[in-house]
Amino acid sequence: MRRSLVHLGFLLLGCACGSSSTTMTNADASTDRGSPPSDAGATDAGGASGLPGDEYCRSAPATPCRGSALNSCGVCVTPSPARAALERTNCDDTQRREYCRGGTPGAPNLQCFQPGSYPTAGTSERVTMFGYVRVFGNGGDSQHIRVSVHRVNDDGTPGEMLGTAVTDTASPASGMEDVFSPSRDRVLFTRRTGGYVLPNIPTETELLVITEGDPADAEAAGLWSHRIYDYNFVLLNREIDAVPAPTGVTGRSVRFLPRVISNSDWTAIPATSTLTSGIAAGRGALAGEVHDCDDVRLANATVESSPRRAWDGPVVYFSENDTNPLPDLSREQRGTSLLGTYALLDVEPGAVRVSAVGYSSGQVVHLGSYRARIFPDSVTLVTFRGMRPWQAPR
Numbered sequence: 376m377r378r379s380l381v382h383l384g385f386l387l388l389g390c391a392c393g394s395s396s397t398t399m400t401n402a403d404a405s406t407d408r409g410s411p412p413s414d415a416g417a418t419d420a421g422g423a424s425g426l427p428g429d430e431y432c433r434s435a436p437a438t439p440c441r442g443s444a445l446n447s448c449g450v451c452v453t454p455s456p457a458r459a460a461l462e463r464t465n466c467d468d469t470q471r472r473e474y475c476r477g478g479t480p481g482a483p484n485l486q487c488f489q490p491g492s493y494p495t496a497g498t499s500e501r502v503t504m505f506g507y508v509r510v511f512g513n514g515g516d517s518q519h520i521r522v523s524v525h526r527v528n529d530d531g532t533p534g535e536m537l538g539t540a541v542t543d544t545a546s547p548a549s550g551m552e553d554v555f556s557p558s559r560d561r562v563l564f565t566r567r568t569g570g571y572v573l574p575n576i577p578t579e580t581e582l583l584v585i586t587e588g589d590p591a592d593a594e595a596a597g598l599w600s601h602r603i604y605d606y607n608f609v610l611l612n613r614e615i616d617a618v619p620a621p622t623g624v625t626g627r628s629v630r631f632l633p634r635v636i637s638n639s640d641w642t643a644i645p646a647t648s649t650l651t652s653g654i655a656a657g658r659g660a661l662a663g664e665v666h667d668c669d670d671v672r673l674a675n676a677t678v679e680s681s682p683r684r685a686w687d688g689p690v691v692y693f694s695e696n697d698t699n700p701l702p703d704l705s706r707e708q709r710g711t712s713l714l715g716t717y718a719l720l721d722v723e724p725g726a727v728r729v730s731a732v733g734y735s736s737g738q739v740v741h742l743g744s745y746r747a748r749i750f751p752d753s754v755t756l757v758t759f760r761g762m763r764p765w766q767a768p769r
Contacts, residue, residue, distance in 0.1 A: 426732065428488030428741035431768050435728070435744070438681065448744030450730035452679040459675035459709040461733040461740075463667065468713050470555060471697050474664070474672045483735060485742070485761075487668035493767035496579045497612040503628040504576040504610060505621060507550045507568035508542050508586060512644065513699060514637030516567040518544050519595035522633055524576055525583045527606070531726055531748030533583055537576055541589045542569025547621035554698045563699070572624055578610040581765055586635045601641045602753040603634055607745055607760060636754055645720050648691045648702040654721050658685060659749040661757065662718040665711055665731045665742055668761035672715035676733040676742055676759075679719075686721035693718070715759075722749045731759050 426447055435449030444451040463480035466472040486492050504524065508517040520542040526534035543549065548570025553562045576582075583606055588599030610629045618630040645653045654660060661684075665676040678690055692706035693716040700716055710733065711717055719729075730744035743759035 426739055426741040428485055429744070430490055431488070431493065431762065431766060432744055444679070445732065445739060447730040447732050447741055448728065450679050450681040450728055450744060452677055452730050452732045454732050454739045455675050455677055455708070455710045455734055457708045458734055461676060461735050461742075462674040462713070464672040464674065464713045464715070468695065469697050470553075470559065474666060474670055474715075476669075476671055480671065483667040483673055483733075484669045484671070485667060485735070485740060487761040488741060488743075494762055494764045495767070496764040499577045499579045500612065500615070500627065501575050502578055502610060502615055503620070503624050503626060504538070504573045504631055505548045505571065505624055505628055506630045506632045507546075507548055507570045509552070509568060509632050509634050510566060511634050511636045511700070512640035513554070514566075514598070514635070514640060516544055517542055517569045517599075517635055518567070519589040519592040520569055520571075520586055520599060520635050521589045522571050522573070523585045524573060525585065527581055527583045531606075531746065533585065533604075537582070538573040540571040540573050541591075542571045544569045546570030546572070547623055548572055552698065555696055557694065557696055557699065557701060559696050570621065572621075576610060576629075578612050578615065578629065579764075580609065581763070582608045582610070584608050584631070584633050586633050588635075598637055599635050600638055600752075601636055602750065603636060603756055604748070604750060604753060605633060605756040606747040607757055607763065609763065634756070641754075644691070644702060644718065648718075648720060649688055649704070650686055650720050654752075655685065657751045658721050658723055659751060660718055660720050660754045661722050661727060661729060661747070661749060662716070662754055663729075663756050663758040664715040665717065665733075665759045666715060666761070667742070670760050672713065673711065673733065673742065674713045674715065675710045676715065676717075676731050677710040678717040678729060678731045680722065680727050680729045682723065682725075682727065684719050684722040688720070691718040691720060692716065722755075724749050724751050727755070729757050 432448035440451035444453045461483045464475040466475040466477045508520045523539040524537045528534040544567040550568040587602040588595035614629045615627050620628040665673045689707045691702050693700040694703045695712045728746050731742040
């Protein structure tokens with residue numbers, strides 16, 4: 376098992392040599408800060424905070440924390456100041472009805488963090504990966520977005536490229552999406568989401584998905600020049616053929632819907648989050664969602680990273696409009712909304728660890744901790760989805 380990047384449990388979601396629209400090689404990222412240590416196979420127990428569920432992250436440093444912050448796998452995270460209890464998202468409260476539960480959602484499932492219940496990987500298979508690219512925020516049609524899938528190097532940089540494709544709104548894998556007003560009472564516009572197909576992608580394997588405007592299309596490159604690096608991504612065997620494949624796709628397949636962010640939202644999100652100067656040139660953003668072990672979104676979770684971002688403002692949590700999420704400053708006292716979405720802005724390039732915690736049954740519990748990498752002028756996505764097999768102690 377290679378050394379883990381994460382414990383990684385965006386959304387919003389660049390290479391070190393300059394613009395995110397240039398061609399990426401592993402050497403491009405070599406000027407970033409050093410690689411993070413491994414979670415798996417650790418022998419020192421100094422980093423565990425004592426929170427229920429974080430027993431596995433023994434290699435994390437025993438970081439001293441200030442105020443009400445707690446050490447969770449080497450990251451100082453402040454639990455919900457309002458002591459708001461974790462809530463699983465009800466499908467009736469969202470437009471897309473995904474990563475949710477119908478009826479009474481029940482308590483968060485955190486069993487995968489318990490010793491004796493750590494997950495194991497299935498046998499890897501090769502499948503066709505297909506889907507369409509979603510837009511985070513107000514961007515237009517996701518036409519001519521380049522999607523590439525990589526293995527992940529030990530230092531978090533993109534490894535072997537396993538496939539690349541450019542989206543097309545005429546593809547059988549494409550879609551349409553209504554974008555709702557902030558109050559979710561009317562449709563503002565309908566966007567076309569460009570489809571893609573990538574054959575021969577391995578399941579049950581830690582992967583990294585990168586999206587950006589296709590450099591071969593000047594218009595697309597000008598609209599979508601900020602890359603998204605989507606970590607903690609796995610095609611699961613149980614997802615094979617769960618969604619009917621589009622015309623032209625044969626054999627076993629798995630659908631995945633990556634994201635892209637427009638240049639206008641790269642500017643607008645910080646501006647509406649009190650970072651009026653915007654993300655500094657050469658820095659990036661860290662974003663994603665908090666889910667439980669069933670991949671259900673969690674409200675009232677809080678998130679932090681180490682190293683901390685350069686901007687000493689608050690972690691940004693978002694509204695509950697999943698077609699057009701906006702920063703919601705009122706969530707600072709509670710944590711994530713029912714979308715589970717967070718963002719940390721103005722982060723220096725290099726290795727990073729991100730952790731999440733929340734209140735369950737009156738006590739603070741661990742919701743995941745992952746390692747990833749920040750790239751200049753780009754978004755690093757880390758969605759918490761419980762413990763991953765490569766994080767389990769050996």
